[in-house]
Amino acid sequence: MNVSTSQAEAGASPAPVFAMVVGEHSGDTLGAGLMSALRKSHPEAKFVGIGGPKMLALGFESLFSMEELAVMGIVEVLGRLRRLLHVRKSLVQYFTDHKPDVFIGIDAPDFNLGLEEKLKQKGIPTVHYVSPSVWAWREKRIFKIERATNMVLALLPFEKAFYDKHQVPCTFVGHSLADDIPLTSDKSQARQALGLKAEGKILALMPGSRGGELSRLVPVFLQSARLLLAQDPELTFVVPMISEYRAEQFKQLQQQHAPDLPLTLIVNKTQQAMAASDCLLMASGTVTLEAALIKRPMVITYKFNALTYLLGKWLVKLKWFSLPNLLANRELVPELLQQEVTTDNILPLVKERLYRDQSQLNAAFTEIHHTLKQDASAQAAKAVLTLVKK
Template identity: 75%
Template sequence: MTAQNQNARQHMVFAIVVGEHSGDTLGAGLITSLQKNHPNAKFIGIGGPKMQALGFESLFAMDELSVMGLVEVLGRIRRLLHVRKTLTDYFTSNKPAVFIGIDAPDFNIGLELKLKAQGIKTVHYVSPSVWAWREKRIFKIAKATDMVLALLPFEKAFYDKHNVPCTFVGHPLADDIPMQSDKALARTKLGLAQDKKILALMPGSRGGELSRLLGDFFASAKQLQAQDSDLVFVAPMISEQRVEQFNALKAELAPDLAVKVILNQTQTVMAASDCLLTASGTVTLEAALIKRPMVICYKFSPVTFYLARWLVKLEWFSLPNLLANKSLVPELLQKQVCPDNIVPLIKERLYHDQSQLNNSYQSIHLQLKCDASEQAAKAVLAVLSKNPS
């Protein structure tokens, strides 16, 4: 290798765009693995605090892309288009070795399409749910990307069927979370009682999720507390902004309910808990890997739900059930999210043996534990080696 090539290798630029906290975690793991081969590489785009702690340069705040639902996206469309055009212009003028879009498919796939047309190699990390709805998106993905990195095994099978390049890398959460999570140790860390039943209230990481779910969560918690005065409630929050929103809604809807709010320790809170009342999303996979029973709730805005119900083809919407290919944990959708449904499901899981459920969780954990960040980094570098600049 010549000195010039060595210098180019060491100062390689990786462009990455993530849209939410789970993507920030994936991005941080990928950066750490890429830095082993390229210690002086530059990482730039849109990233969160975990990525920035590794030297990532974020051109916009990650929260710019944290929008959920069809109607909600329409309300922010002008700003989102501005951000995407700015990134397109920047990366066209300052070409990276590769662009990696992490999740945020409605934003990133369009960006990848534009950048690939400019001769920039593109990778999409975390498959969009094309196997669930809007299946024809796979043809746009094929045009937009040189490689899709899939976290889940059934996703690769879908891409293989359509002859779209895809690598199953496993899930970083399965690598990071131990096979057995120590409940007593987690409670000691958080200062929680060892001899009480603990229910975690987990209404999501987005403002819209909290506003839609917390009314029913608080009403359910009040009923449960009336039946078991020793029951303890904890609520992990992802940011100070969500803490403020949670506290404001609690003051309005359940001022007398005792809830310990804990910032930036979601996995520890889950490990400390006996059961989780949670929004849908990646957090449900975390819960399965931590081996805790849960009740999963999902509420769209009414218009988004009306549109989505004609498009979604899945029997289940949560990752534990999709991975198990059966109804492993209860799911409540839209109007089903109410105390009359939530309370008996929580009681069943709080006060009855869950060992059979844990066996299923163990199988999921083993299936996904593949050293994902290392596999993802290898796949990205393989894309570069196949198509040298």
């Protein structure tokens, strides 16, 4: 780390350098929160690595685009493996030449754990923020995590219990989404803010934030919406998209499968769109936790590349795959996986949640919210700073 002449003369410690790598939008949100929390004690801190738009807006120096890492699934990763290895090798070289005070890999475990292991071997303290799902599959990865990290920051309480069992340093920090999302979400206010009609039912179609997810889920989502509209002509559809790029991809798919279906595309206002809705038809992912915290009923779906699914089916031993159900340790929301994702299965599940009382579900979601509301970014910053050398 370079020390300015004035700092050296004054005997002041140089501003700490925090290296971070995120691979998708949920990690960008966590990274931005952690940056803000760390700046409260270190206003002049430098942040460098791979960041998303929220982190960049806070002054993060990104060496590569976050989209380089936005790939999911075994088969999909193999197609990008050469480029991913180049990015990781470049980061190892950069952080070897410009040693940070600590490295924080945020999610993206298949990429970040290998990077963390190499950096830890070079004497750089490493943190992995968001526990990989070692409790769900490939449990022996716990040994690689132990080799690669000085500490894991867990978002979910049952994860810390798993690490404690294996005597791997772990801190439960809660989830920043639970801090950011209010305990009650005003539907009328959200509709007004988005210019949506005040009365009537609204169904949100949420086929994911990755290109592959959209291509696999949009056709059946649109077909389901068309059938639901035939049964209830007053039903309104909103489609929250994470970016203009994904919105364009959705428009192209709609032109192919349901060009005349009336719907409202909403870009970069996902939480507001969910709050404005009565039910969500959605892809699995972190967004399902957002939905639970906003207290909206949902039907969760997921379709993998066929080979990825076959490999995963052999490796994964889970009763549920969605976060609301895993946190509750019971089926709060319906899940449809792979060949189960059909209009015949989707329609009755959506209709039940659109037109029936959901007060019991809301109570369960509120309990989850209280459990995860821990001031996560501040807790994560506190844990990270224990590894910064004085």
